[in-house]
Amino acid sequence: MNKVAFYTLGCKVNQYETEAMMELFEKSGYHVVDHEDTADVYVINTCTVTNLGDRKSRQFIRRAKRKNPKSLIAVVGCYAQTAPKEVEAIEGVNVILGTNDRKKIVDYIEKVKEEEAINAVGDIMQIKEFEEMTIGEIKGKTRAYLKIQEGCNQYCSYCIIPYARGPIRSRKIEDIIKEVKRLSEHGFKEIILTGIHVASYGKDLEDRNLLEVIKAVHEVEGIKRIRLSSIEPTIMSEEFVKELSNLPKVCPHFHLSLQSGCNETLKRMNRKYTTEEYKIIVDRLRRSMPDVSITTDIMVGFPGETDEEFEKTLNFVRDINFSQIHVFKYSKRKGTKAAQFSDQVDSKTKNQRSEKLIELARKCSIKYHKKFVGTQREVLFETLSVESPGYYEGLTDNYIRVLCPSKTPLEEKLVSVFIETISEELVVGRLIEMI
Ligand code: SF4
Missing domain, CATH: 2.40.50.140 (Nucleic acid-binding proteins)
Structure with missing residues (x-):
């Protein structure tokens, strides 16, 4: 039996897609082994959200080839989509697929046995349909990530993702529910609805929206919890929050992507809210769900971020009291608007800001946890x-x-x-x- 190994970088969406590709290989008679083992085929599902993602992607491609020089190497995902020529230049790569057509990965592997190499990366901006890939046999039986949406039309000035994932495409509710039922039958109790820009769900479909998806999942027997993965704060209108609070399976936990606690920085980032609007949303959620956990992502060292602007972010974090913060440093991505901004922040300053914010985040997290001791x-x-x-x-x-x-x-x-x-x-x- 042929052996296939996967290495996955990046976000939960990539992890979901890896699981789906694993099932495709298994259905075709392959045996999935650990990426540290010797395999006949290695699939590297890449990430490009930071420079580090690119570098790690390249490292894993080379490492896989060293492990078994006779193996076939398939490189898929965001880095492959945005830099197919760079991937092509790496010795030993046999198949390059971007963020579409991963359904055909086994076919490409079979085909490349007859050819030297295949580069199947197409123009992602032309893709209008959600690529239906399912998972039904996943390991672990408690919490399952479920991809409901692809792509992003927001074009935040620092972000490469719209170029890597293309325009928004929503998965059909019928397909989502089929998969939720299957996961429930396998014993899963918690579903985490995920995507590249989940708040955009339904904008490309007629008469569909995220609330309908949540309500439909809520109906599925056996599912005890529904959690939303990272979500744009602006979706949390009065009406949306009211509806959510009437759905007992919806977890009182929202990861509201903030990025900066300073309005000037948010504007340069092309984010579509102000800190004042963000605060109103948090207060609204806290009024409806008093124990709610608000987690977030914050970027430090965005071009032009002065000490004063960073100080505003620290103050805003203290004001909101997040229960968890994912802190990350700005990484210049070629092809984005912010890469052309002249006032890039040096890495020493980025490191100092990152450490300071991580320390503050730790304190906020302990403060939030302490509230629940004795409950x-x-x-x-x-x-x-x-x-x-x-x-x-x-x-x-x-x-x-x-x-x-x-x-x-x-x-x-x-x-x-x-x-x-x-x-x-x-x-x-x-x-x-x-x-
Ligand atoms: S919303 Fe902004 S940060 Fe998020 S994927 Fe879209 S462009 Fe990137």
């Missing part, structure tokens, strides 16, 4: 902890990772837990009852 919360347990033997770990609906000692296995179980202590970032609980 009861439902936890969906996933695994036995590697770092704390005898403890199981899982997530509350409001995105607190909880450790709990137990002699009976807790994997895949939804359990009511009393939150006892928090030490550093670890939250420890005691079992109350199975739900």
Whole structure:
């Protein structure tokens, strides 16, 4: 039996697509092995969101070829889509696919056995249909990422993604629900709706919107939780929040992408909201769902970000009190508007700002967790902890990772837990009852 190994870089959407490609190979008789093993085919699902993503993508292509010089190498995903010539120049690459047509990956691998190399990257801007790829046999049985949307039309000035993923395409509700039912039958309890720009769902379809998707998933028996992955804050209108708060399976956790807490920076980033509007949205969510967790992404060192502008971001973070922040440094991406801005920030300043913000984020996170000590919360347990033997770990609906000692296995179980202590970032609980 032929062996295939995958290496996936980047976001949850890429991970979802890797799972879907794995199933395609398995259906064609391949055996999926770990990327550290020797395989006949290596698929590198690349990322281009930062320079580091590009570099790592290239490293893994070379590493795979070294592992088995006779193997076939397929390079797919965002880096392959935006820089196919660079990928072509790497010795040993056999198939190059971008962010479309990944459904045909097995066919391309079979075809390339007869040819030297295939570059199948097309013009992503011309793609108007969502490429339907499904997952049904995925490993793990608690939380499943479900891709409902592709592409982005926002063109934030720093971001390469619209060029890598193309225009927005929404998946049909019927196809989404078919997949949710299959996941539920496999025992999954939590669905995380994901995409490149989830808030745009339905804008390319007639009479469809994200709320309808959430409501339809809500109806599926066996699904206990629905979570939204990163989402544009502006979708959280009064009406939308009201509807969400009436759907008990919707987790009180929203990852509202902020990027900067300074209006001048947001404007240069071409983000479509101000900090004042963002604050109104957070307050609205907190009024409807008092325990809600607000998590976010913040970029430091965007071109022209002065000390004063960065200080505004720190103050805004203190004001909002996020429960978790993903901090990342601006990375110049060729082809984007911001790459041409003259006042690029040096890497020393970016590092200092990043450290400062990470420290503040840590404090905010502890503050949020402390609010729940002495309260009861439902936890969906996933695994036995590697770092704390005898403890199981899982997530509350409001995105607190909880450790709990137990002699009976807790994997895949939804359990009511009393939150006892928090030490550093670890939250420890005691079992109350199975739900
Ligand atoms: S919304 Fe902005 S940051 Fe997000 S994918 Fe689209 S262009 Fe990139």
